[in-house]
Amino acid sequence: MTLQRLPLVRSIGGRPDPAAFHGSAQFRDGFFHNRQPAPVVEQAGRASIARDFARKGSTGRPRGPIPVRTPELPATAADCAATWLGHATVLLEVGGHWVLTDPVWSERVSPATRVGPRRHHPVPMPLRELPALSAVLISHDHYDHLDARTIEWLTANQETPFVVPLGIGAHLLRWGVPPDRIVELDWGQTHTIDDLALTCAEAQHFSGRLFTNNTTLWSSWIVATETASAFFGGDTGYHDAFTTIGDEHGPFDLTVLPIGAYDRRWRDVHMDPEEALLAHRELRGRVLLPIHWATFDLAFHSWEAPIEWLTRAAGEVAVAAPRPGERFGVDGGLPTTPWWHDVIRRGGSGDRPV
Template sequence: MSRPRLPILAAALGAAAVLVSPVANATRGLRRSMGADPEGDPRVTGSPQWQGGGFQNRLESHVLPSSGSQGSMAVDFAKKGDIGRPAKPVPLVTPALPEKASDFAATWLGHATVLLELNGHWVLTDPVWSDRVSPSATVGPKRSHPVPMELADLPALSAVLISHDHYDHLDTATIDWLTEYQSMPIVVPLGIGAHLRAWGVPEERIVELDWDESHTVVRPGLSDLVLTCTEARHFSGRGFTRNKTLWSSWVVASGTGEERRSVFFGGDTGYTPAFADIGDQHGPFDLTVLPIGAYDTRWSDIHMNPAEAVQTHLDVHGDLLLPIHWGTFDLAFHSWSAPVEWLVEDAATRDVVLALPRPGERFDRSTAPSAAWWREVAKESRAS
């Protein structure tokens, strides 16, 4: 039976929308979308990562450019135009999902949203179905392509994983839908539980972890699913405060011995040597899911570039690399296709096998797509 589709804010406003000014429209729901501050939570303030009133990376990391470069950024934004968007519609594939999750497969749904299959479990990462990644439904980065499937068509999930609380990774409207129509736990880094509680997620469905902590999902007839929160190099914040919630990468594993299947999900991160330690402790991985887009020398500490994604894949002992965090939202200054072109070039020199699916295209190790489909869509096909 079909479930109700995710409501679009503009439609929900209905006829009353014409009576509301554009400014009021843009600010409607802002306070709720910003979530809540985990102030006073002893697990948050007691974390080894909490220092000086907020979470900190283990390596010194500059989040924003220096004051001297902010002017150049403003000029770049003013003149960038639509270089970060495709010239033609992005080709989508309606996912052909099996009735039951396989031992190992993945479906990229755009940006950092990936539907994973491990030993019968369905796991969804950083689910974002909204049209904009912003506290506002009318202002902020807009999709370059639709989500290739409806929320109502998702299978019964074993878990949802969140890497951090930025709007392009933690989407209020999507969490609302998943809370009402699914029953899986939402597994998050420390502090993000405050957002979820503010949005009405039941306490028993919220799992908050610090780096190096794990949660096990037990489902009848399936191997246990072990979700381990691991280090990343990034930052957090949805409003005017920063770093009150933790960010992370994730190890997703199920089974033992020859039946073990595992995925390393990078979320959103800069490069860190800690990935080699994660590989030594948790690898090898059947699949690495790593960000390649929204890089810039001015924030290189907290966003990796494609060459660093290849290095991370090697550090964690990955078999197949799925690039994410490109192609869906225009969040930086490079061209739309630059990240994937750079990745393909660098991976070829290091014998790294890539999965390059169109949004919605399901694959496993033997069917990993490799065709350069984006070159029919991009304004240019060379990295900038």
Template sequence: MTVDGAADPRDRLGAATRKVVGAAAGALGITWVVRAAWGIPSAMGAGISAIQPTAISSVRYRKGQFHNTEPSSMLNPGSGLSMLNNVLTRRNLGRAPGPIPLVTPELPEQAADLAVTWYGHATTLVEVDGYRVLTDPVWSERVSPSPLVGPLRQHPVPQPLAELPAVDAVIISHDHYDHLDRDTVAQLVRLQSAVFIVPLGIGAHLRHWQVPEDRIVELDWATSVSLSDLGRARDDGSDLVITCTEARHFSGRGLVRNTTLWASWSIAGPAHRVYFGGDTGYTKAFTQAGENLGPFDITLLPIGAYDAAWPDVHMNPEEAVRAHADLNRGDAGHGLLVPIHWATFNLAFHGWSEPVQRMVAAATEAGTEVAVPKPGQRIDRIGVPPRDTWWEDVSR
């Protein structure tokens, strides 16, 4: 203020500046909210009315939801306070302490008899008897319906989707965002001619995203499809049979849960078999799959995102080793265990390398051979793989 009480021009200038800055900040805030919300309805996928006509064909679908065979809870009763404490104090434990090494995939022109390339989390490219199957493909930076909110990728995708060789089939385990990604699906529709083989109900999401009907196959647990059935067998007469197997999990891309089915998968050629676990808690269904479909040359099993608050729907590393034995008819030493569902996204409250450390220790005790590829690395050896503890370098 001036001595005579008149307003100082500098005060008026300051007030005007604050008004402009405030308006700009408000506009930026609105812009951020708009950007964060942009595309969410489409990314969430189809609604219940579109899903239900297919879902009701299953005996596992009751009162508008799918159900696990074994009693299962997404969250243990009474764990709310511990969960809140973990969110406040342990949410950063799953972040990698250093750069995660990548390998640029070196893929042969012709698919091998048996190989797997891990792209991170549950995304793998499986080669079985000359066929290629892509599992739970996620190339996006976040696993969320929002481009600005949600778990962020901790390492780049090792290879652009456009550089992927021709794929014979894409299989999806369930509809959570870290396993079913709209933008990746859209690119695959444009870049590939592969068929999408999915659990019941997920076809509605794919149709919502303009996937052609003739490229969608929906299966219930214990049902199969062969590529020859789809007119996609090799010219040499060999075939690939993909079987939808029981998992113990849940589904949902919004507030409503379990409107679509979740699954694991058996991929069987004339000479080799691979089991893709996707995302699941430990279940007696592994023993049943081993008896009916095994043994398996490679098991791809989740080892991360476990917690005492949700033991029914996510395996811990020791359970993954036990599941490998179940899938191989009790023989822990048969085949190769390759861990998935760890390292790429921070989805739980354990340390970044804890899952693989615990898995390796349990596998050593059980006599189970394991291979822990770096993101982008292709494992193509049968028997004892090269032992590389690369994750220890990241954790130093």
């Protein structure tokens, strides 16, 4: 599936109005801030990171083809199920609602179509085969979580609202999303759609699509009905609010938490697998779906390192480890086969390997 190519300036997005955010406890001095200190890499550190990326070669790439499953979706959404479509894109089923998180269908996570991190595997399903969505959730505005081309397609072909953290509405307006389909929330605020409650929750990260960081907010999301609940972590470092969220909104049937793209130089804004397990326990989660690994090369660890570390350290935690496109329900048999072993043995297997 080919998405429409956008001019570079348009793909970057809009300019949020700082005057709109003065009521937010997260906003001061013209920028959004984490509640806890979480320094982003300084300029000297960025230079060393750029140098290391130039030298790292094939580290971070899969050694074999990644198995991709064509999703087998029911006619109606289940009470609690999920289909991991790669990276942070997940099709959630909660209380009979379809909710899509951080949808990215583009080949590269970049404002341009010819440069930037490229997919290791195709998206398991075309956009046109998505069910009618109750909502699209966005965690923050980095290119690997907010894809302008995908947003434009969803705007034209679905009727769903986009529920986003403060400031991201400016990007959506730039890409043609009608104002009445944009819901901007601060941490702690909730938007309801029939019996579905979508609560914007704390995350520890940063934002930015070009040269200016933190003019839009970042968040995690609580997706809940009276019968089921899921926590979507988006992209975050470990923080002490996981316990508070678990106490106030848990227990969760499903937690969807990032485990990849970690590095000691940015540990405050990206969790490693051990921290994801700790967060899952503090959230009082039942099943953990690990995301933010396998699809794009965004750090210096090997391709399989996040899932290998997670499964070794999981202990009593119920971990779902689906292939991209593989659907599972929290009350059914969880996918636990270590399919990535075939990839690192250069064998590969699956329905549609690359």
